[in-house]
Amino acid sequence: MPELPEMENYKIQLSELIVNRPITSIAINREKSINMPISTFLNQMENAFIIRIERRAKHLLFHLSNQKLLLLHLMLGGWMFYGKEDEKPKRTIQIQFSFGEKHLYFIGLRLGYLHLLTIEECEEKLKELGPEPFNPTFTEDLFINTVNTKRGTLKLKLVDQHFISGIGNCYSDEICYEAQLLPTRKLEDLKDHEIKNLYRSMKKTLAAATNIGGYMEHPLYVGDTKTGSYNDLCKVYDREGEACQRCQNKIRMVKISSKKSFYCPGCQF
Numbered sequence: 001m002p003e004l005p006e007m008e009n010y011k012i013q014l015s016e017l018i019v020n021r022p023i024t025s026i027a028i029n030r031e032k033s034i035n036m037p038i039s040t041f042l043n044q045m046e047n048a049f050i051i052r053i054e055r056r057a058k059h060l061l062f063h064l065s066n067q068k069l070l071l072l073h074l075m076l077g078g079w080m081f082y083g084k085e086d087e088k089p090k091r092t093i094q095i096q097f098s099f100g101e102k103h104l105y106f107i108g109l110r111l112g113y114l115h116l117l118t119i120e121e122c123e124e125k126l127k128e129l130g131p132e133p134f135n136p137t138f139t140e141d142l143f144i145n146t147v148n149t150k151r152g153t154l155k156l157k158l159v160d161q162h163f164i165s166g167i168g169n170c171y172s173d174e175i176c177y178e179a180q181l182l183p184t185r186k187l188e189d190l191k192d193h194e195i196k197n198l199y200r201s202m203k204k205t206l207a208a209a210t211n212i213g214g215y216m217e218h219p220l221y222v223g224d225t226k227t228g229s230y231n232d233l234c235k236v237y238d239r240e241g242e243a244c245q246r247c248q249n250k251i252r253m254v255k256i257s258s259k260k261s262f263y264c265p266g267c268q269f
């Protein structure tokens with residue numbers, strides 16, 4: 001599932017491609033992917049265009065010229081492609097936004113969705129989200145205080161969107177590796193210096209992955225060499241049996257409440 005770096009990469013790239021461009025047509029092939037009848041959706045979208053794209057946790061918010069917004073969550077298997085008709089991936093397209101001869105295709109939206117909401121409705125929907133790792137108000141002190149008041153397994157807390165926004169299965173493992181902490185550690189047992197290290201590792205890992213383009217499998221457009229470049233750089237995620245880059249021990253996989261977690265038994269404690 002795309003996480004903060006993947007969605008941030010989409011935000012940056014799409015902001016260059018579709019903001020302030022007239023939407024010439026919209027095709028909804030799967031009504032379940034939106035939150036109202038297709039005809040209502042098309043009526044409400046009439047003459048609207050995207051004025052700004054924002055990311056919150058693993059969502060993108062397409063702010064519209066009509067005071068509303070489109071809230072996108074790709075969930076598991078969802079992705080986007082932007083291009084001409086003849087460049088279109090050979091996949092089922094659930095939603096298509098056309099910008100003249102180029103189109104934004106939403107693909108693999110099984111659980112994912114694109115909801116047309118008022119700003120208030122969106123705020124209500126997202127109000128339970130935990131702090132954004134790159135929000136300036138999310139300081140080291142705040143993180144230490146938060147960790148000190150919570151209990152639970154490190155891996156599960158990192159992917160808990162009420163605890164912190166935007167981290168999922170891949171980056172929770174990468175962050176634990178960077179911090180040299182076992183994903184099975186309990187929050188309540190972490191020492192102060194370990195919490196500080198975790199905070200630094202979280203920012204470092206997410207920033208590096210965002211700058212490199214995240215791990216999405218598919219490019220956003222033909223010639224896009226950025227999207228997905230982080231895929232080969234994951235140090236532990238999905239690398240069971242491979243040698244650890246830091247200590248050469250073999251990476252292991254453990255299931256934590258049915259979630260697969262990858263770690264190095266040699267250099268994570």
Ligand SMILES: [Zn+2]
Binds near residue numbers: 245246
């Ligand atoms: Zn190691």
